[in-house]
Amino acid sequence: MPLLLLVMSLSVAHAAMLPTGVPPSRAAFYARAKEFQCLDGSARIPYDQINDDYCDCADGSDEPGTSACPNGHFYCENRQHTPHLLISSRVNDGICDCCDGSDEENGDVTCPNTCEELGRSHREERERMKAVRASGWEKRKLMVEEGKRMKEEKEAGVSGLKVEKDGMEGDKNTAEKEKNEAEEKEKAVRKIHDDDMLSKRTEKRRSAATLLFNTIDTDMDGKITLEELKGLNYIEKREDGTMNEDALKRFVNENGDADIEHFITNSFHSIRQMRRDHIANEKREKEEKENGGDIKMDEMEEVEEVQEGVEKHGDEEDIEEDASPVEEVDELDDNVPFAPFSDEDNKVFDAAREARQKYDDIKRKMDDIHRQITDAESFSSLDFGEDLAWAPLKGKCSDLEIGEYVYKLCPFDKCTQKEKNGYSETNMGTWKGWESAHSSMKYGDGTTCWNGPARSTLVSIECGDEDELVEASEPGRCEYHFTYRTPAACKDPSIDEVIHSEL
Known part of the structure; x- marks a missing residue:
């Protein structure tokens, strides 16, 4: 029998002789x-008392296959999948924890026994992730x-x-x-x-x-009295038709x-x-x-239009042939038609508009140059990694739609949230640095919650073959x-494989 098969056979046989768990x-x-010594050295017991459903060792090491010891652990072999340890309380509890x-x-x-199926899925996922990392x-x-x-x-x-901006300063002035x-x-x-x-x-x-x-001043003495105001048929009266002298x-x-x-100054507009x-x-x-007291809808609209016309332009209708002098006053519209500007005036306006446009163009260009300078100078202050792999992510935002909200991450800038059909964004934090170097980002000082703190966001980084939230x-x-997943977080797969193989 080859040596490898012999070793494997002995290992299987030895494992079969071990107590459960x-x-x-x-x-x-x-x-x-003959005896078993507790792994913490606290006691020695007969070997047959291992897994007898009674906890003899303080560390629970004598009951690896039962739930007798609250601090014990059970080993799931899970052949064709991944072995793992359970806490003892989950042994024989009616729930299948080991595959x-x-x-x-x-x-x-x-x-x-679902280990073969789970193992296959696990291996497929592992291969997929291996391809993603690569x-x-x-x-x-x-x-x-x-x-x-x-x-x-x-x-x-x-x-x-900077030279270009300095050179434009004179043109701007x-x-x-x-x-x-x-x-x-x-x-x-x-x-x-x-x-x-205005004049x-x-x-x-x-x-x-x-x-x-003059139509109200009936005695032509240059003054209007209460008695003359009472004589006007259009002065407002009480609901019972009597004159309200206090209002006059x-x-x-x-x-x-x-x-x-x-x-x-005091009466013309109201009267x-x-x-x-x-x-x-x-x-x-x-x-x-x-x-006959029955006005149709279109006739009522016509009356309303007449009323609007009176309010805008004064009385331009003859009320009755025997109208009183007050009702014959038809030149009370004090609006003045807009007087057009002269050609010379328009030339002045055109010159001012051109001067503003010239100044705005120069200032806009200088502001853009200033922004580029500031952006370039701040570039070196950000931690993009020694090899600058994270630099291309600055200014590159990723969206994620969940329910009624759209979340956005702009690395090295901010995190936001907005309603799917809304326009305004809620600031969930601006860039505060790395929480853990190149594995998690922190964003803070966002919009303050109602009766709460300012919003903040912690961003966990994972390896991915696309930049995505x-x-x-x-x-x-x-x-x-x-x-957030990004290629910037991926490590050299060849080094990663060596590390795992050594483990």
Whole structure:
């Protein structure tokens, strides 16, 4: 018999002689003898008392195959899959924990042997992950080259950008001076125009107010009294139709009258509006009377349009042939049509617009150069690894949609969350550095929760052949956890295989 087969046969035979639940690594301690010494040296017991369902050793080492000792462990051999240890309380508890069913040998439950199937799936997954790591490692090499190129470009470009920015400072100052001068001229032209419009509007308002004042001042003494106001048929009355003298007093001074200046300042707007409302109501009542009190919908809309017209433009309708003098006042619209600007004015506006555009273009370009300089200078302050493999991830964001939310990770920048159909994002933390070098990132000082702390996110990094955010959860209030895969986290598979083979 070949030596290898002989050794394997002896190992199998030796293992078969071991008490149930003993791992091969402890086989020497359980060699059949008259007595068994507890592994912690606390006692010696007859060998036959091993696995007798009574805990004799303080460390539970005499009951590897039962649940008698709370601190004991049971070894699942799990041939064709992965061996592992169970705590003793899970032995013969009616639940199949070992894939070979060896933890439930008392007959209370029948456990199928699923080790072959699980082992096959495990080996397939292991091969898949091996392929992912190999692919990721190759992509990582490209990321290293990209990181080096980025660093070289940024460092080489900074000096040139600073020279370009300094050279534009003079152009910016000149453009700003020209812009300010052009805007001063523009402001002066607009002020002349606005002052003219205001003067005309004030003059027209005064004319309209004077006209209405004269229709109310029946004795033509240059003052309006309470008695004259009471004589107006459009002055608001109480619900019972009586005159509200207290309300009228707001239109006159403490002496009980009002001159033209007081009228313009304190009364004109309100009295004019009451007059317009009265005209519109009379128009509606007339329409109702002519239609027998039944106004159709389209007719009602027409009446409303008339009322709107009265409110906007004053009374432009004749109410009745025998209308009173008050109702014949039809020039109360104090609006002034917009006066167009002259060609010379428009030239001033065009010059100001061009000056602003010139200044804005120069400033925008200088701001962009400043941003590039800042970005290049901050590049060296970030830990992208000694070989710069992590550098290409800066500015490259990954999204993950879960339920009603979309989570986003932008490495070395921030984490966000937003509703799927929403627009605004919630800041879940900005870059604070590596929590554990190149294996987990921390982001903090995000948007503060209601009555809670500022949001923060811990990002666990895994090897993957693509840059992708694969998991997002909230294990604590306003504390989030992401899982992110990237080739940058992949190690050399050849070195990894050597380490595992040695273990």
